[in-house]
Amino acid sequence: MLNLDFAGKVVLVTGGAQGIGAAISQLLARHAATVVVADVQGETARATATALQAQGFRASACQCDLAEPEQATALVAQVLAEYGRLDVLIHNAAFFPLTAFADITPPLLQRTLAVNLQALFWLSQAALPAMRAQGGGRMLVTSSVTGPRVAYPGLAHYAASKAGVNGFIRAAALELAADGITVNGVEPGMIRTPAMDNLGDDKLNAAIARNIPLGRLGEPGDIAAAMLFLASDAAAYITGQTIIVDGGATLPESTAALH
Template identity: 75%
Template sequence: MNGAAQTPLQVRDFAGKAVLVTGGAQGIGFGIAAAFAARGAEVAIADLRGEAASVAAQRIAQQGSGTARAYEADLAEHAQIARLVAEVEADFGRLDVVVHNAAYFPLTAFDAITPAMLQRTLAVNLSALFWLAQAATPAFIRQGGGRMLATSSVTGPRVAYPGLAHYAASKAGVNGFIRAAALELARYKITVNGVEPGMIRTPAMDNLGDDAHNRRIEQGIPLGRLGEPSDIAAAMLFLASDAASYITGQTIVVDGGATLPESTAVLG
C-alpha cells in the first residue's frame, strides 16, 4: 500500500458495443436490456412476441436511457436463431454480448407434463443456448472476443420447486453447458457465464401464486424481499464487463440468500 487513494473496480460503460438479449420484452429480460442500453450499448431485444419487443424498445427510447431495436424470433426454432444472430450483426455491424434470457416454464405437475411441453421447455431454455452460442461465435471471433451469458436459475442446479421438473432439468443443463462451452471457447477470448436468479418480482411470478403466496416466500428469504430485475441486470453487466475478463464457466447466484442451506432453520 502506498497511501494513494484506492479506486474501486467500476463496471465500465458499453458505448459502441452491440448486445443481444433474448426474451427481452418484459421482466428480467427487459431489465437486462434497459441496463445495457443505459450504459451506452446498442441493444437488440428479441422476443417471441414481436409487438411486445417493439414496445420494449420504444420504452427504452422514451426513457432516454439508450437505443434498442426489436426482433421477433421463436427461440425453439434453430433456423430462427441463426437468422436472428445474422440480422443483429448486420444491423449493428458487430456483436459483442449475447444474453440468453428467454424461457418457457408452464407450472405443471410432473405426471401431467406432456411430450410437447417437455420438448418446448428444453428447446427454448437449453437447446437455444447451444444454437445461439454456435451462431454468435464467428461474430465474436471477428471482434476479437465476446461474452456469452445465460439466465439460469437456482431451480434445478440447487433447489427444486413443485410443478417445475421440466424447467429444473433444463436449467441444470444450462449450467452444464456453461462450464463445457467455457473450456472450448476460451481460446477465442470468449467467456461463457451465467446468473442464477432466485425469486424475482416479474410478471412470470403470477404463474406461481398470488400476493399472499409471494409474501410467504419473502419471509423465507434472508434479505427479506423478492429480487428485482435490476438485481439480475447488475450481475449481467459485471459479467459482460472488463472487470470480469478473467471469469469464465461460472454462475452467480442472485437470490437474497434463499438457497443457503441453513437459512430456513436460522430464520425459523
C-alpha cells in the same frame, strides 16, 4: 477501475421485452450499449425498444420464437447484418408453465428444453464466428437456482433445462477460452416478475419472502446488475461461472433457522 462503459458495443438480449429481460436491456442501454430486444412477443419487444429510444438510448426490436432453431440462427444473422458486430449475447428467454411431473407431455417438455437449453446452443453457434473475428466476446445466460441448487414442485421440466444450462456454461467456457470469449450465467432465485404469476398468488409470494434471509423477493434489477458486471470488461477474467442472486435463499439448511 470498474469499467462499465459499453459504447460501441452491441448486445442481444433474448426474452428482453419484459421482466428480467427488460431490466437487462434498460441497464445495458443506460451504459451506452446498442441493445437488440428479442422476444417471442413482437409487439411488447417493439414497445420496450421504443421506450428505450425515447430516453435517448440505442435500441431495436426483433420478434423470434426460439423454440425453432432456424429462428435462433436467423436472429443472430439479423443483428450482424444490421450492426456488423455482436459483443454480448444474453440468452434470457425462458418457458416454464407450472405443471406436475406426472402431467408433463412430450410437446411441453420439448418446448421447455428447446427454448431454455437448445436455443442456447444455436444462438451461441451463430454468434461464434463473429466473436472470434472480433477477438472475443461475452456469452451470458439466465439460469436458475431451480435445478442446479434446489427444487420447486411443478417445475421438473424447467429444473432439468436449467441444470443443462449450467453444464453448457462450464463446457463452452473451456472450449472458447482461447478465443477470448467468456461464458457465464446468473442464477436468479425468486424474482418479482410477471412470470411469477405462474407459481402462485400474493399470499404464497409473501410466505416465500418471509423465508428469504434478506426478507424480500428479488427485483428484475437485481439480476440486471449481475449481468451488467459479467458483460463488462471488469469480468474479463471470469468464465465458466454462475452468480447466485437469491437473497440468500439457498443458504439455510432449514427454513426453521430463520424464525
